[in-house]
Amino acid sequence: MPDQFAADVAMQIMDAGGNAVDAAIAAQFSLAVTYPEAGNIGGGGFMLTYMDGKTNFLDYRETAPSGASRDMYLNEQGEVVSDLPVYGILASGVPGTVAGMWAAHQKYGSLPWEDLLAPAIKLAEEGFEMPSQLFERIEGYQSSVSEKDIKVNFADYFDGVKTGEKFVQPELASTLKRIQMQGADGFYKGETAKHIVDFMNAKNGLITEQDLAAYNAKWREPIITQWREFTVVSASPPSSGGIAIAQWLQMYDRVKARSGKIEHNSQQYIHVLAEIGKRVFADRAEYLGDPDFYDVPKSALLAADYLDSRAAEVNLEEISNTENVKPGLDESHDTTHFSIVDSFGNAVSNTTTINLSFGSGMVVEGAGFLLNNEMDDFSAKSGVANSFGAVGGDANAIAPNKRMLSSMSPTILLEDDKIKLVTGSPGGTTIISSVYLSILNAIEFDMSAQKIVDSPRFHHQLLPKDMIYYHDTLADDVVTALQEKGYVMRAGNFGDLQVIVNTKKGLEAASESRNRGSAEVTPAESGI
Numbered sequence: 001m002p003d004q005f006a007a008d009v010a011m012q013i014m015d016a017g018g019n020a021v022d023a024a025i026a027a028q029f030s031l032a033v034t035y036p037e038a039g040n041i042g043g044g045g046f047m048l049t050y051m052d053g054k055t056n057f058l059d060y061r062e063t064a065p066s067g068a069s070r071d072m073y074l075n076e077q078g079e080v081v082s083d084l085p086v087y088g089i090l091a092s093g094v095p096g097t098v099a100g101m102w103a104a105h106q107k108y109g110s111l112p113w114e115d116l117l118a119p120a121i122k123l124a125e126e127g128f129e130m131p132s133q134l135f136e137r138i139e140g141y142q143s144s145v146s147e148k149d150i151k152v153n154f155a156d157y158f159d160g161v162k163t164g165e166k167f168v169q170p171e172l173a174s175t176l177k178r179i180q181m182q183g184a185d186g187f188y189k190g191e192t193a194k195h196i197v198d199f200m201n202a203k204n205g206l207i208t209e210q211d212l213a214a215y216n217a218k219w220r221e222p223i224i225t226q227w228r229e230f231t232v233v234s235a236s237p238p239s240s241g242g243i244a245i246a247q248w249l250q251m252y253d254r255v256k257a258r259s260g261k262i263e264h265n266s267q268q269y270i271h272v273l274a275e276i277g278k279r280v281f282a283d284r285a286e287y288l289g290d291p292d293f294y295d296v297p298k299s300a301l302l303a304a305d306y307l308d309s310r311a312a313e314v315n316l317e318e319i320s321n322t323e324n325v326k327p328g329l330d331e332s333h334d335t336t337h338f339s340i341v342d343s344f345g346n347a348v349s350n351t352t353t354i355n356l357s358f359g360s361g362m363v364v365e366g367a368g369f370l371l372n373n374e375m376d377d378f379s380a381k382s383g384v385a386n387s388f389g390a391v392g393g394d395a396n397a398i399a400p401n402k403r404m405l406s407s408m409s410p411t412i413l414l415e416d417d418k419i420k421l422v423t424g425s426p427g428g429t430t431i432i433s434s435v436y437l438s439i440l441n442a443i444e445f446d447m448s449a450q451k452i453v454d455s456p457r458f459h460h461q462l463l464p465k466d467m468i469y470y471h472d473t474l475a476d477d478v479v480t481a482l483q484e485k486g487y488v489m490r491a492g493n494f495g496d497l498q499v500i501v502n503t504k505k506g507l508e509a510a511s512e513s514r515n516r517g518s519a520e521v522t523p524a525e526s527g528i
């Protein structure tokens with residue numbers, strides 16, 4: 001879990017007999033109170049479940065408002081107006097979180113809905129002690145938005161509470177109570193909907209009463225691939241994550257067959273995975289988008305002969321020229337993730353976001369929650385990079401009611417139908433790297449849970465040209481060797497992995513040491 005409050009809430013629900021989905025719903029609402037940089041009811045996400053021996057994937061991603069249009073962020077010269085998709089009233093998609101939690105509860109919940117909201121309401125009403133990391137992030141955000149042309153009302157809600165002091169959110173508590181009493185209608189209809197629509201009208205936003213009433217979370221087939229002796233189950237479009245992770249793992253094995261064993265976090269390991277990443281991200285930019293609007297060529301992207309030929313292009317020694325890596329078929333941070341396994345053998349891997357830290361910076365007046373800036377995940381203009389440096393074209397162009405492409409990759413590995421690994425992370429496009437690297441750490445390098453999450457990671461995504469982002473704990477000589485090879489090395493700590501792994505010693509859980517997460521295993525669960 002990304003914080004202690006959510007970890008305690010999840011445990012409390014499971015101690016009361018709840019299953020992994022019950023715990024996930026309660027944790028999600030708790031994070032909406034205690035982890036406002038990413039936890040939310042004003043955003044969206046994906047929940048991957050393994051319940052009663054069956055996998056399922058819940059898409060509660062935001063949608064573009066019906067009044068959105070392809071060129072809505074372009075000026076008269078046809079250029080993207082900077083910051084418009086990121087800050088303020090026009091940055092938000094129609095939130096999906098409450099519909100998602102409601103749908104998850106309808107299908108799999110075993111405890112009463114009201115009980116799952118109760119802990120979050122208490123935290124909002126009575127307050128919680130402001131963690132130092134949250135306080136620092138609030139301060140950092142305020143100083144960065146104060147320099148922007150687009151003004152946000154963030155400070156009205158988040159100013160003034162210092163580390164260790166109680167942070168109380170009475171408006172949010174009332175909103176959560178309406179959700180507790182009325183289910184999804186407590187958000188998409190009635191008083192909460194009115195607050196949202198009034199706020200939109202007052203600030204010239206786009207989300208309408210009809211947009212809210214029409215929002216639906218969707219159950220989809222997860223991306224399921226066989227990798228070694230494992231079944232890898234991960235996010236399907238509108239996330240790019242599941243396809244990207246499957247491509248990365250499959251190509252790694254093909255390249256390894258040529259190169260022989262590669263040492264963990266050596267310059268060769270990083271080079272080979274960057275080479276693969278170039279190809280994964282070229283495909284992502286061209287072929288991935290909302291499957292309800294664009295026919296994503298899933299099977300073609302995962303076909304064995306396609307992956308053979310893509311992997312064959314990987315140069316073991318040198319960097320391939322970025323311009324030559326084309327799509328291959330025929331022609332700050334914040335999001336948060338949690339992983340749960342219950343004592344019944346079920347699992348939930350859930351990634352949720354309002355996109356960047358604190359989303360659009362706009363708090364719905366009277367309802368007390370932050371709205372997302374997920375619209376920035378669309379391609380505002382073909383070939384122009386978004387906040388994560390990701391480019392796209394038609395597949396991810398803005399259209400009314402369409403879901404924007406995501407990198408969120410909640411993932412579960414099964415071995416003979418038993419849980420081997422539950423993993424996921426925030427980090428925009430770097431999510432894909434954090435997740436596939438956690439899989440390699442667990443399987444290829446047989447690491448303990450804590451080592452899986454704390455090992456230095458790296459990320460390459462085709463653009464910027466030959467740039468590798470890396471955790472500053474990566475060995476200096478490896479960084480130097482990669483620079484000598486021609487890579488532009490940029491240090492930065494991305495991601496916040498939350499993993500549960502079934503090792504020879506039993507179930508282990510871990511949360512990254514450098515953040516404010518918490519991982520717990522009870523004796524009842526460890527026997528899975």
Ligand code: DON
Nearest residue numbers: 333334335406407408427428
């Ligand atoms: O859906 C996505 O891919 C992004 N909106 C996720 C944003 C994110 O992870 C920010 N975190 N650091």
